[in-house]
Amino acid sequence: MQDFDLGIGEGADAVVNFVLDHFTPALDIIAAAIGFVTDGLHDALVGLPAPAIIAAIALVALWRMGWKFAVFAVASLLLITGMGLWERMMETLSLVLAATGIAMLVGIPLGIAMARSNAVQAVARPVLDLMQTMPAFVYLIPAAMFFGLGAVPGTIATVIFAMPPVVRLTNLGIRQVHHEFIEAGEAFGCTPMQLLLKVQIPNALPSIMAGVNQTIMLSLSMVVIASMIGAGGLGNTVLTGIQRLDVGTGFEGGLAVVVLAVLLDRITQSFSGQPQGFSLRRLFGAASAQVAAQKNAAPAGSLAVPKA
Structure with missing residues (x-):
């Protein structure tokens, strides 16, 4: 039996060459815009002193998760600093934030x-299936061909790989909003935009935040792979360990990725509900209630005098 070849690979090559021949100026504009975002985030994170960033993350962890997770966050970040991987972690974090922001925006x-x-769902669904199931390494080839090497193609490949969860869960969350809520909003005279912003999105927020959380996790996994096309960050440490068969270097890079993943995962998950940690409002509310209770309580040993 002779080999049967549909020539799909040749077709993909033809599409890539056509884009390179006719859309290079548009690709340059896209690369400049994404480069501006990634470089700005990188410069901001690397420029800030490490103690300030650690303190900010600890405060967010204390507010959202409680003092135990805040202590874990500080200890984990000090561990990364002790391994000498702080700057590379900031590079990875800037790529993750840039890719997640673009994925959410789209x-x-x-x-x-x-x-x-x-x-729209019928058209978008198979595209999302393709984006989500295509091996991650495949995205590196066109990204490198269109945009060269560096953080920009790594960010673009990460956006394509990580965007499907936030799209799917946003769609699912809005579709699962109870029909009674929508009917109540329509009864009060809400316009379609008001209905979306004041009824559907608030009720779908847990599902949307779950999608954002999954997008962040996929972004973190992809930026490590994107180090193969010069994205930098902790992926370079892992890649160096693989190339040199250096178990220690690879383990340190992998441990730093795990720490960053845990911090991002727990903090973003907490935004789908009410904060469980330290709250000044709750503290002041409890103190005010205690003071009011003490004022209203009768003094010990006193006798109530009935009114005439």
Whole structure:
């Protein structure tokens, strides 16, 4: 039996060459815009002193998760500093934040459009399936061909790989909003935009935040792979350990990735509900209630005098 070849690979090559021949100026504009975001985040994070960033993360952890997780966050970040990987972790964090921000900027409106239109969902679903199931390494090839090497192609490949969860869960969350809530909003005269912003999105927020959380996790896994095309960060440490068969270097890089993943995962998950940690409002409320109770309580040993 002769080999049967549809020539799909040749077709993909032809598409890439066509884009390179006709859309290079547009690609340069996209690269400049994404480079501005990634470079700005990188310069901001690397420029800030490490104690300030550790303190800020500890305060957020204390507010959202409680003092135990705040202590864990501080200890974990000090561990990364002790391994000499602080700057590389900031590079990875800047790529993750840039990729997640772009994925949310595109993915949440797309998820809303899918929830509002079955036709949009029918078109977008197979594309999302392709984006989510394609091996991550495949995205590196066109990203490097279109945008060269560095943080920009790594960010673009990460956005493509990590965007499907926020799109799918935004669509799912809005579709699962109870019909009674929508009917109540319509009864009060809400416009479609008011209905979306004041009824559907607030009720779908846990699902949307779950999608954001998954997008962050996938972004973190992809930026490590993107080090193969010069994205930098902790992925370089892991890649160096693989190339040199250096178990210690690879373990340190992997441990730093795990620490960053745990911190991002727990903090972003906490934003889908009420804060469980330290709250000045609750503290002052409890203190005010205690003072009021003491004022209203009768003095010990005193006798109540009935009114005439």
